[in-house]
Amino acid sequence: MTAAIEQIMLTAPVIPVLVVDDVAHAVPIAEALVRGGLPVLEVTLRTAAALDVIAAMKTVPGAIVGAGTVLNPQDLNAAIHAGATFIVSPGLTEPLGKAAVESGIPFLPGTANAGDMMRGLDRGLRHFKFFPAETSGGRPALKALMGPFSDVRICPTGGITLDNASDWLAIEQVLCVGGSWLVKRGAPDVAAIEAAARAAAALTRD
Ligand SMILES: O=C[C@H](O)COP(=O)(O)O
Numbered sequence: 001m002t003a004a005i006e007q008i009m010l011t012a013p014v015i016p017v018l019v020v021d022d023v024a025h026a027v028p029i030a031e032a033l034v035r036g037g038l039p040v041l042e043v044t045l046r047t048a049a050a051l052d053v054i055a056a057m058k059t060v061p062g063a064i065v066g067a068g069t070v071l072n073p074q075d076l077n078a079a080i081h082a083g084a085t086f087i088v089s090p091g092l093t094e095p096l097g098k099a100a101v102e103s104g105i106p107f108l109p110g111t112a113n114a115g116d117m118m119r120g121l122d123r124g125l126r127h128f129k130f131f132p133a134e135t136s137g138g139r140p141a142l143k144a145l146m147g148p149f150s151d152v153r154i155c156p157t158g159g160i161t162l163d164n165a166s167d168w169l170a171i172e173q174v175l176c177v178g179g180s181w182l183v184k185r186g187a188p189d190v191a192a193i194e195a196a197a198r199a200a201a202a203l204t205r206d
């Protein structure tokens, strides 16, 4: 059976990482991304509005809305309560890993080295973010890590742009990449967001 998080990772080649300050921007941003072909949205819990943004984006047909920057079980519970469909974290701690696995929600924890991945595997996890991807050794580091961990599936995030995303997607275990380049902070330029999404959605994994 394919894990639910793997299905989410395979939905589109890019997961936009969103920092949204104003809930009024939530629906226009989500609609533009979905129209552009990127339905999987990671709303980071980095703003006071984030939980309301998750709830608002969930009303957009086709949007698959997750929470990012989930740091602990309290964040996890708040994100689930807001309606998040999946959870992303920058790293993997014992309390968050335990709570996320027990909750059953699709979970994509951040990992940057072998120890992180081993702790995730101990919890039965097989799908990880590689974060921060470019500054944790970039593609050479991820390729080296994939030697002992060939069964894991990865979403690199951190320093990825339209220019280098294809190189990351060419790594066999990489199912998608995450990045904030699609949506600038502030009032949304929906035409620009849709165009950026369209370009990203056209990327292929080969
Ligand atoms: O904090 C960074 C986000 O996870 C995404 O990284 P980025 O802004 O380099 O795309």
Ligand SMILES: CC(=O)C(=O)O
Residues within 6 Å of the ligand: 017, 044, 068, 069, 070, 088, 089, 090, 131, 157, 178
């Ligand atoms: C780094 C990231 O993507 C997160 O804040 O979850």
